[in-house]
Amino acid sequence: EDQVTQSPEALRLQEGESSSLNCSYTVSGLRGLFWYRQDPGKGPEFLFTLYSAGEEKEKERLKATLTKKESFLHITAPKPEDSATYLCAVQGKAAGNKLTFGGGTRVLVKP
Amino acid sequence: KAGVTQTPRYLIKTRGQQVTLSCSPISGHRSVSWYQQTPGQGLQFLFEYFSETQRNKGNFPGRFSGRQFSNSRSEMNVSTLELGDSALYLCASSPNGTPEAFFGQGTRLTVV
Numbered sequence: 001e002d003q004v005t006q007s008p009e010a011l012r013l014q015e016g017e018s019s020s021l022n023c024s025y026t027v028s029g030l031r032g033l034f035w036y037r038q039d040p041g042k043g044p045e046f047l048f049t050l051y052s053a054g055e056e057k058e059k060e061r062l063k064a065t066l067t068k069k070e071s072f073l074h075i076t077a078p079k080p081e082d083s084a085t086y087l088c089a090v091q092g093k094a095a096g097n098k099l100t101f102g103g104g105t106r107v108l109v110k111p
Numbered sequence: 112k113a114g115v116t117q118t119p120r121y122l123i124k125t126r127g128q129q130v131t132l133s134c135s136p137i138s139g140h141r142s143v144s145w146y147q148q149t150p151g152q153g154l155q156f157l158f159e160y161f162s163e164t165q166r167n168k169g170n171f172p173g174r175f176s177g178r179q180f181s182n183s184r185s186e187m188n189v190s191t192l193e194l195g196d197s198a199l200y201l202c203a204s205s206p207n208g209t210p211e212a213f214f215g216q217g218t219r220l221t222v223v
Contacts, residue, residue, distance in 0.1 A: 032210040043115075043201050043214035044154075087154065096167040097142050097205045099212060101154040 002027045002095070006088050006102035013078055013109045021073040021105045023088030033071050034099065035064050036087040044087055078109045113138065115204050115215035123221045129190040132218045136183050136204030142166075143185040144212060145177060148199040160185055192222045 005024045013019055025033065032051055036044035048057040050066040057064045061082060063074040073086055085106045089099040116135040124130050136143050144167075145157040156169040160179035177187040183204075189196055199219050203212035 034211070036214075041199075041219075043117075043216045046211060046213055049211055089154075091210050096159050096161070097144055097203075097210065097212060098156050098159060098167045098169070099144070099146075099154075099203075100156070101146075103153045 002090055002092050002100040004088055004090055004100055004102035006086075006105050008105060009103065010106045011108070013075075013107065015079060015109055015111050016077050018074070018076045018078070021075070021086055021088075021107070023071040023073070023102055024069060025071070025088070025090045025102075026069075027090045027092045027100070029093035031091045031093045031095070033066055034089045034091070035062075035071070035073055036089065038085045038087055038104070047086075075107070078107075080109045080111050083107055083109045115202055115213055117200075117202050117215035117218050119218060120216065121219045121221075123223060124192050125223055126192055126194060128192050129188060130192060130220060131186055131188045132200055132202075132220075134185045134187075134202030134204075134215060136185070136202075137206075137213060140204035140206050140213075141183050142205040142207070143179055143183065144203045144205070145185070145187050146201040146203065147171070148201055148217070149197075154201070157187065189220075194222050196220065197222045 035047040038044045048064045053068045085104045089101045142161045144159040159167040179185045199217045201217045203214045
């Protein structure tokens with residue numbers, strides 16, 4: 001059974017203070033690892049897909065990396081608008097489009 | 112391009128009733144998946160439909176069911192509602208051949 005664990009559960013940052021979020025996973029044949037951002041009361045917003053170990057993707061202040069067991073989401077010089085819950089999910093090759101999610105990391109960036 | 116549209120956005124139902132939620136996927140997307148999100152369990156997969164056929168199903172009781180129409184729109188139904196069914200129900204659509212899933216804003220169901 002696919003499993004995803006995210007840490008920490010919550011993160012409080014000062015504006016400009018860079019940090020990293022961790023996503024550890026086990027999956028039978030990785031088809032893709034996904035990062036989403038979710039604001040309160042809204043649906044998850046797609047950020048990145050990573051397909052194989054060593055791959056990196058960047059978008060504004062966010063950078064996602066992937067190894068065979070973990071993914072990291074680096075937030076560089078965050079701003080208050082980066083405050084959100086960040087969700088990691090995996091999809092196995094035999095799972096159709098089913099996503100298995102981690103519990104998320106709640107990020108609060110204070111000005 | 113319009114995103115995934117879910118209706119209604121909010122719903123209050125009484126225990127024992129049934130409810131139907133609707134999802135219109137992004138134009139051209141044939142795969143629609145449903146998820147339940149609660150504070151305790153997080154996001155959990157309910158089922159996936161592709162070309163009107165259920166392709167995958169999560170570990171939920173038979174009270175949870177769904178269907179997909181020929182225009183790819185999907186509905187999910189929950190019968191005999193329980194207090195524990197209170198949750199944010201999310202629909203996601205995926206383009207054919209790629210694994211990315213794009214979510215709607217969800218339907219907030221409250222069972223009283």
